Amino acid sequence: MMASNGKESCGINGDMSSTSFKGNGEVFANKSHSVRVNGAAAAADSCQSKSLNGDVKKRTERFTFSGEPTVEDIRRMQAEFTDERDWNQFHQPRNLLLAMVGEVGEVAELFQWRGEVTEGLPDWTESEREHLAHELSDVMIYLVELAEKCHVDLPQAVLRKMALNRQKYPASKVHGSAKKYTEYKD
Numbered sequence: 001m002m003a004s005n006g007k008e009s010c011g012i013n014g015d016m017s018s019t020s021f022k023g024n025g026e027v028f029a030n031k032s033h034s035v036r037v038n039g040a041a042a043a044a045d046s047c048q049s050k051s052l053n054g055d056v057k058k059r060t061e062r063f064t065f066s067g068e069p070t071v072e073d074i075r076r077m078q079a080e081f082t083d084e085r086d087w088n089q090f091h092q093p094r095n096l097l098l099a100m101v102g103e104v105g106e107v108a109e110l111f112q113w114r115g116e117v118t119e120g121l122p123d124w125t126e127s128e129r130e131h132l133a134h135e136l137s138d139v140m141i142y143l144v145e146l147a148e149k150c151h152v153d154l155p156q157a158v159l160r161k162m163a164l165n166r167q168k169y170p171a172s173k174v175h176g177s178a179k180k181y182t183e184y185k186d
């Protein structure tokens with residue numbers, strides 16, 4: 001099934017199966033397919049996690065993103081947007097940081113006083129979901145531009161940070177625990 005923007009979503013069409021090997025010894029087998037939710041293309045991932053001792057744990061259907069736009073696409077589109085308006089003069093790192101934090105506040109506002117919210121937001125109206133999509137996009141747009149203006153290559157930085165996170169939190173050690181790494185004694 002095609003994404004609503006007419007472009008094929010990365011890895012979510014048809015019945016693509018993939019297996020990836022993680023550094024911590026877990027083997028993931030992903031079988032992906034796309035589904036359409038209220039006209040928007042979304043994808044659900046059925047994941048099975050197999051640990052080294054052979055246990056197979058069925059995960060819930062996992063929501064996945066479209067493959068496009070990439071982070072670099074978003075950086076370029078926002079650069080075009082600001083250039084066209086001669087707004088670069090206002091978009092220094094500190095201003096972008098403040099703008100991003102303001103947008104994070106707007107996301108928080110959508111969740112405040114609701115109590116716990118279930119994954120997938122089943123109790124939210126379409127208009128509330130779209131509002132959330134807008135606010136999350138604002139956060140991401142400013143985050144990407146902030147990284148650009150600080151000369152941080154964000155996609156590569158994320159890869160490096162995730163590698164560090166895996167070292168800090170070995171799955172074999174922290175499985176099922178939300179403790180901070182500093183709380184582990186060994």
Ligand SMILES: Nc1ccn([C@H]2C[C@H](O)[C@@H](COP(=O)(O)OP(=O)(O)OP(=O)(O)O)O2)c(=O)n1
Pocket residue numbers: 082087090106135137138141142
């Ligand atoms: N100086 C600006 C103003 C806006 N934007 C872009 C980036 C954000 O995606 C969005 C933010 O626009 P608003 O400041 O109008 O904020 P909202 O869209 O959240 O509107 P509101 O505050 O009314 O909810 O527009 C920008 O790049 N630079």
